[in-house]
Amino acid sequence: MGVEVAVEGLSKSFGSQNIWSDVTLTLPTGEISVLLGPSGTGKSVFLKALVGLLSPEHGKVVINGVDVCDCSESQLYEVRKLFGVLFQDGALFGSMNLYDNIAFPLREHTRKGEAEIRRIVGEKMEMVGLVGSEDKLPGEISGGMKKRAGLARALVLEPEIILFDEPDSGLDPVRTAYLNQLIVDLNAQTDATFLIVTHDINTARTVPDNIGMLYRRHLAMFGPREVLLTSTEPAVEQFLNGRRAGPIGMSEEKDSGQTAAELAELGDDQGVPEIIPQLGISPGVPERAAVRRRQDRVIAGLGSLTSGAQRAVVNSLSEDERARYGLVADAPTGPVDLGADRPAADGGDTVRLAPDAGFAGELPTEQVARLPREGDASPSALDSPRETPAQDVSESDAPSSADHVQPAAGAAPPRPTPHPRRAPEQRAPEQRQPVASAEPAVSGGRKRRRFWRKRGER
Numbered sequence: 360m361g362v363e364v365a366v367e368g369l370s371k372s373f374g375s376q377n378i379w380s381d382v383t384l385t386l387p388t389g390e391i392s393v394l395l396g397p398s399g400t401g402k403s404v405f406l407k408a409l410v411g412l413l414s415p416e417h418g419k420v421v422i423n424g425v426d427v428c429d430c431s432e433s434q435l436y437e438v439r440k441l442f443g444v445l446f447q448d449g450a451l452f453g454s455m456n457l458y459d460n461i462a463f464p465l466r467e468h469t470r471k472g473e474a475e476i477r478r479i480v481g482e483k484m485e486m487v488g489l490v491g492s493e494d495k496l497p498g499e500i501s502g503g504m505k506k507r508a509g510l511a512r513a514l515v516l517e518p519e520i521i522l523f524d525e526p527d528s529g530l531d532p533v534r535t536a537y538l539n540q541l542i543v544d545l546n547a548q549t550d551a552t553f554l555i556v557t558h559d560i561n562t563a564r565t566v567p568d569n570i571g572m573l574y575r576r577h578l579a580m581f582g583p584r585e586v587l588l589t590s591t592e593p594a595v596e597q598f599l600n601g602r603r604a605g606p607i608g609m610s611e612e613k614d615s616g617q618t619a620a621e622l623a624e625l626g627d628d629q630g631v632p633e634i635i636p637q638l639g640i641s642p643g644v645p646e647r648a649a650v651r652r653r654q655d656r657v658i659a660g661l662g663s664l665t666s667g668a669q670r671a672v673v674n675s676l677s678e679d680e681r682a683r684y685g686l687v688a689d690a691p692t693g694p695v696d697l698g699a700d701r702p703a704a705d706g707g708d709t710v711r712l713a714p715d716a717g718f719a720g721e722l723p724t725e726q727v728a729r730l731p732r733e734g735d736a737s738p739s740a741l742d743s744p745r746e747t748p749a750q751d752v753s754e755s756d757a758p759s760s761a762d763h764v765q766p767a768a769g770a771a772p773p774r775p776t777p778h779p780r781r782a783p784e785q786r787a788p789e790q791r792q793p794v795a796s797a798e799p800a801v802s803g804g805r806k807r808r809r810f811w812r813k814r815g816e817r
């Protein structure tokens with residue numbers, strides 16, 4: 360089973376460039392969450408912060424009781440073993456066939472014999488539909504197959520948390536649809552905690568249990584899918600509809616006058632489209648254990664959601680499920696009502712619970728964040744995110760790079776890193792621990808250098 364990832368007050372800057380501040384959210388155990396946001400808002404940086412490849416200046420990432428931002432090297436090493444990562448290009452070694460690529464973490468990290476390795480690799484290749492392609496080289500296969508091979512490799516060490524960095528990038532819509540189904544099925548089979556960074560609206564609408572959105576250097580929202588999919592916050596609505604009209608501009612945020620004019624011009628086209636039902640599992644795949652856990656959690660906090668989200672949650676339940684939670688609302692039509700003491704968070708229509716339903720809890724506030732408004736933050740926090748780094752730095756996880764950036768001339772000096780553990784970007788390449796499974800950690804210095812050389816091949 361997966362583990363919960365609790366992120367608290369996380370802030371990251373590169374030199375004087377703030378990427379995001381005060382990000383707080385919890386990735387619930389075994390559920391699928393998606394992180395959205397305009398380009399350059401720091402989604403990939405967020406993934407790297409979760410596995411300790413980048414050190415935030417403030418905040419915590421707590422996994423199994425260990426704060427990834429403030430722990431010993433050995434604790435970090437152990438926590439990283441919980442992760443599997445699917446990189447955009449699959450991060451396969453070009454000179455190895457698919458079998459050896461997928462077997463790589465097992466050979467590097469375990470003492471398993473070749474017979475056992477063959478069994479595990481075969482099992483994972485079957486899970487991702489790659490049986491028969493063992494001997495192919497990455498250069499000989501399609502982008503979709505590369506992703507699936509990367510996914511098989513991320514699975515071999517049985518990770519409890521799987522991060523997907525734009526799994527749909529470069530794929531056509533049909534391949535994306537297959538990959539999305541595969542992700543949902545794999546979640547059912549592994550019950551691991553999934554976090555997917557994507558730009559694909561269809562993926563965001565159909566795959567996750569929870570959605571988050573980074574915007575204007577903050578976590579604008581994070582919560583159950585129904586919350587964001589029914590949100591009328593202009594930036595969230597614009598993003599989830601892929602519209603030009605709205606506060607998100609080509610490379611920077613528009614001013615409020617322009618945004619208002621565009622939204623007025625949209626007229627009746629504004630509004631939130633119907634929620635597409637979430638993808639179910641394929642025939643023969645075991646039920647997703649996360650579904651029931653999530654239902655319990657979301658229903659417990661139903662009263663804290665907006666009326667639109669409440670209605671969407673109720674509509675997503677079967678008759679039996681409604682009965683289980685004592686929900687008597689006929690949500691698809693007409694107003695639904697939670698009772699006088701359970702108004703919807705936005706004061707609108709409410710969902711009615713049976714009097715003895717007994718669900719009183721509320722979602723923790725960090726689960727239902729809201730967009731920062733003009734008055735909330737310093738002007739600089741509301742500036743548009745820059746699309747280029749303040750300094751010339753190379754890819755952060757590349758062995759020879761230094762994402763510990765020097766301040767540009769005249770720029771404010773970077774804030775000191777308060778955590779006692781040395782920031783990973785400040786360590787010599789051979790001291791860095793790659794992420795377990797997809798970025799396997801290695802035992803000796805020689806192996807480590809060999810690994811990083813191979814990573815450099817990508």
Ligand SMILES: Nc1ncnc2c1ncn2[C@@H]1O[C@H](COP(=O)(O)OP(=O)(O)OP(=O)(O)O)[C@@H](O)[C@H]1O
Binds near residue numbers: 396745749
């Ligand atoms: N190692 C680094 N050093 C300095 N700046 C960096 C580093 N890594 C990322 N950045 C900067 O952080 C910002 C956010 O980058 P990131 O790749 O996380 O954005 P993103 O939201 O994933 O974008 P996209 O959706 O286009 O992939 C960018 O301005 C990027 O240049």
